[in-house]
Amino acid sequence: MPERERLQIELEKAQAELDQLNKLLEHKADYAIGEGDPAIYNWEFNLAQRRRAERKVKSIKEALQKIGEGTYGVCERCHGEIDPERLKILPHTTLCIECARAGRK
Ligand SMILES: [Zn+2]
Structure with missing residues (x-):
């Protein structure tokens, strides 16, 4: 499979993951419940996952741009x-x- 196609598929997957995480993070955890609460743990975990997904989407887009420029x-x-x-x-x-x-x- 050509690189561009593979990257497009990767991008779709990463984008879907990011959308999913954004949806999960729409409802902010209640920080009043106190530290160590699983809801807060989940929230922070999802935040970290979202940062990771954002970085991935960005780097795939850059890779696609590089294919266009011939520097991939x-x-x-x-x-x-x-x-x-x-x-x-x-x-x-x-x-x-x-x-x-x-x-x-
Ligand atoms: Zn090197």
């Missing part, structure tokens, strides 16, 4: 080529494996 699969940090096997697993990644590892340190 090029590492943003070292400008080397990203391993196609890595792109298969993480189609929206912007870093090669070496730079991703270095960035995590």
Whole structure:
């Protein structure tokens, strides 16, 4: 399957996840119940999930833009080529494996 198609599918999935989380977060937890309440825990968990989903949607959109520009699969940090096997697993990644590892340190 071409990258663009795979990314479109990824984008739809990530967008659906984000919409779902936005719906869940529409009803704010009652912070008066006190700390340690499962409702608050869930709320915070969903907030973290939403941040993650937002980042994913953003990076997939960027990847799609890069395909359009012809710079897809090029590492943003070292400008080397990203391993196609890595792109298969993480189609929206912007870093090669070496730079991703270095960035995590
Ligand atoms: Zn790199």
